[in-house]
Amino acid sequence: MKYKITHITKYAYSEAVPVCQNVVHLAPRALPYQMCDDFQLLIHPDPYSISHRKDYFGNNVSFFSIDQPHTGLSVTATSQVSVLATPAIPPASTPAWETISLALKSDQSPALLDAYQYVFQSQGVKLFPKLIDYAEASFTKGRPILEAVIDLTARIHKEFRYDPRATNVNTQIDEVYAQKHGVCQDFAHFQIGCLRILGLAARYVSGYLRTIPPPGKPRLVGADASHAWLSVYCGEKAGWIDVDPTNNVPASTDHITVAWGRDYYDVCPIQGTIVGGGEHRMTVSVDVAPEEPATPAAK
Known part of the structure; x- marks a missing residue:
């Protein structure tokens, strides 16, 4: 595209x-x-x-x-x-999430050392205890990491409401969790927090999303916006996989990547x-x- x-x-x-x-x-x-x-x-x-x-x-x-x-x-x-479209990874074929978490702590390979920097809390993703309970509802014992990530993405999409008036660029994820309202930046930050508190690597992705107008309506020039989603390290074979909790979809040819970092403040x-x-x-x-x-x- x-x-x-x-x-x-x-x-x-x-x-x-x-x-x-x-x-x-x-x-x-x-x-x-x-x-x-x-x-x-x-x-x-x-x-x-x-x-x-x-x-x-x-x-x-x-x-x-x-x-x-x-x-x-x-x-x-x-x-x-x-x-270009990327090959789909069967979620069940990815390693158990605990295996990835352990490897990030112990493996010294360049790929894992690079991923490890995205395990820790950051300015825009400050961890708090309630994240553990929320995350563990998807990350049950031995579950393949991508399967769990997809489930977590769907839950955030279902339980949180998109509301551009509810937050600002400085809103922290504990407030987003409490009110269950926010925008793409908030949902990406929150899901990143859920993953990091389990010892998994997740990075914030800034870019654009192609929007499709309703049937019969023209595409409005200038009416699009910057978008945000996240990327999760899913092991040596699968690598980094992008998911979009705002829309409950994997990143596709509709997503254009501009930059990534630990959170919004890096990009x-x-x-x-x-x-x-x-x-x-x-x-x-x-x-x-x-x-x-x-x-x-x-x-």
């Missing part, structure tokens, strides 16, 4: 900002099943410095600074991405520091547009 993604972020300030510095995670990752064919970053006002590199997790990150007074900032990221699309500015307002517009496959040339 091929996509053209346009992500526009605008800030309006009540007072002039003389200087700002920003960090951007907006360029999709290159993966075995995903190719970023083109990426363009347009910033207004023009930055006096901009640089690009890979961060600790291998994500594409850009840094830019503006040193002229401005009352607004616009950041437009345009990507062209190809996403925030745009974050930075400004001097002055007074009150400010942010608006975001995201468009995930499927592109028609190329038509073969006539013979």
Whole structure:
């Protein structure tokens, strides 16, 4: 599947900002099943410095600074991405979850050492005791890890209600658990917490989701949004497998991966520091547009 993604972020300030510095995670990752064919970053006002590199997790990150007074900032990221289907892993064929948990603590292989960093609590995923009881309802003794993960994903989807007014970017998972309301970021963080408290490795994935309009309705340009899900380490053979608790589905060709880390704070699309500015307002517009496959040339 091929996509053209346009992500526009605008800030309006009540007072002039003389200087700002920003960090951007907006360029999709290159993966075995995903190719970023083109990426363009347009910033207004023009930055006096901009640089690009890979961060600790291998994500594409850009840094830019503006040193002229401005009352607004616009950041437009345009990507062209190809996403391939990945082979389905039979859940029952994956190892027992306890086997994975034990291996993460004892095996010194590079893959497991890399996964082990995603076992611990982090700024956005602070563990609390009630997570154990919730997680163990799915992770019964000897159950294959992917089978248990799928069950946990379904339970979160069923028992938690999507409500964009219920939380903000700083809401912790104990509050999400108490109110059973939230958004994709909250559900991903909560499921990650359930897995980590059992000694399993789970990472937060930031990206986009193709949305399909209701029958008979046009696709609304700019009405999409950033999305979040999680990836779980399921053993040497299965590797990392992505699941989406907001929609109760495995990640598919509808999911476009931008970045991953321990939680949202590692992969925030745009974050930075400004001097002055007074009150400010942010608006975001995201468009995930499927592109028609190329038509073969006539013979």
